[in-house]
Amino acid sequence: MGTALQRTIHQLRSEDREFFQIAFSVDCVIFGFDKNELKVLLIKSDLEEFNNQWSLLGDLVKPNENLENASYRVLKERTGLDDVYLEQVYTFGEVNRHPAGRVISTAYYSLINIKDHQPKFCDNELHWHPVNEISTLAFDHKTILYTCLERLQSKIEEHPIVFNLLPEKFSLRELQNLYEAILGVKMDRRNFRKKFFLMNWLEDMNELEQDVPHRPGKLYRFNASRFSNGKVKSTPMPV
Amino acid sequence: MGTALQRTIHQLRSEDREFFQIAFSVDCVIFGFDKNELKVLLIKSDLEEFNNQWSLLGDLVKPNENLENASYRVLKERTGLDDVYLEQVYTFGEVNRHPAGRVISTAYYSLINIKDHQPKFCDNELHWHPVNEISTLAFDHKTILYTCLERLQSKIEEHPIVFNLLPEKFSLRELQNLYEAILGVKMDRRNFRKKFFLMNWLEDMNELEQDVPHRPGKLYRFNASRFSNGKVKSTPMPV
DNA sequence: GTTGAATGTGTAGTTATCATACAATTGCGT
DNA sequence: ACGCAATTGTATGATAACTACACATTCAAC
Structure with missing residues (x-):
């Protein structure tokens, strides 16, 4: 064997x-x-x-x-x-x-x-x-x-795991492109933004994108410490 | 071996x-x-x-x-x-x-x-x-x-599988008791009823409960043919 | 500076969820 | 026969979530 x-x-x-x-x-x-x-x-x-x-x-x-x-x-x-x-x-x-x-x-x-x-x-x-x-x-x-x-x-509908696919700093557009690629759907830019800020997973880095041929977007990073109040359900197993 | x-x-x-x-x-x-x-x-x-x-x-x-x-x-x-x-x-x-x-x-x-x-x-x-x-x-x-x-x-939040645990005919109260037992939560009777009828999974048998010491409830059965428009998501696999 | 192409923000309409009230039906005890 | 206890069946308003859509802002390139 x-x-x-x-x-x-x-x-x-x-x-x-x-x-x-x-x-x-x-x-x-x-x-x-x-x-x-x-x-x-x-x-x-x-x-x-x-x-x-x-x-x-x-x-x-x-x-x-x-x-x-x-x-x-x-x-x-x-x-x-x-x-x-x-x-x-x-x-x-x-x-x-x-x-x-x-x-x-x-x-x-x-x-x-x-x-x-x-x-x-x-x-x-x-x-x-x-x-x-x-x-x-x-x-x-x-x-x-x-x-x-x-x-x-x-x-990904409920858990903040997509950040593993991105560099540390990313723009909201990159994040939305990622969700669209995974789910295979187009989303509304403004509603996506609103929803994400409500979830409070992102931390504003106060930096802007570089080398983009248009208005640069802000860069964010995932802040794991803010995920405590997420939607994650779990039934604690009795001991 | x-x-x-x-x-x-x-x-x-x-x-x-x-x-x-x-x-x-x-x-x-x-x-x-x-x-x-x-x-x-x-x-x-x-x-x-x-x-x-x-x-x-x-x-x-x-x-x-x-x-x-x-x-x-x-x-x-x-x-x-x-x-x-x-x-x-x-x-x-x-x-x-x-x-x-x-x-x-x-x-x-x-x-x-x-x-x-x-x-x-x-x-x-x-x-x-x-x-x-x-x-x-x-x-x-x-x-x-x-x-x-x-x-x-x-x-069970999205799929009609709990009916496998029930007899063919059941009352809404039994169904709710089942959901409460599985999820470990209490639910509001009226909202539960409304939500279920909106999903349109149930077929009214036009029969009533027997041998209950109170007003008997109607009996229903699960109608699988109505589940076509359910919330089930699925990504069709390309062939 | 004007234009193109994005970003950033707001607002109204619709839908789903939550919270609560009240009338109707049956069995039971008196 | 009657009221009581318990539970079913039906509405309604309040709140939150989601959807659709409009407009001003910023930067790069010509």
């Missing part, structure tokens, strides 16, 4: 089949935001069944490794980043979802600021793809991607 | 440890509603580490079995019911969550009408527990239970 575990999940070959009854993996949907588009980090699949198709980043879970830690490990190995937003979404357990054998996979999505690690992934098969332009992916990864996108869409 | 698979997950002993690196199971949080309380179906754990503690119903996933099918199988074996509402919630993958070895478990919750299968579970260790009165459970099952409860709470 060691052999299978040393390889990444997408490299499993048929001859490994006898080594496990059920293998377990994590797949990471790594979202980024660039040029007003929501993007996802993909890698070229080297499995012959999916020759040259793109796939999500994933790996087998090690016997002494937490699920969440496995996802953080994949992220660290592929992007060089830790301390990123990570959320478990769904576990995909169809019997024949992986051609090499039975592999159950838990999907996580993470939100990272693309600018933070641009240099790292030039040297391999990684690539940022606009989510809207993806037609097919290897395995069931397209289903996984859209399941995670739907979770992201509902999550 | 056959030995381990033939047993249920909660009966795994330490001597089975060498048979698997990672085992995979499903745990079902089976909700019911009775006497104005939300209840959950539990079974006595027969693992010595958790002597006589209650635990959720679960089992190992078979190598050729879908995750969801495994959950349906557990439900069928324990309650005799199929065709029940079932929803995957979360996968619990802490390394030491099971004393017998590494077991990753995916949690599902289901909603059943208690009256539909009362006779079946009198002959074994199964018991309906009020969710509010549960202090401890075996393994990490209390965390699993409350994770599923939180999902249920948010789900």
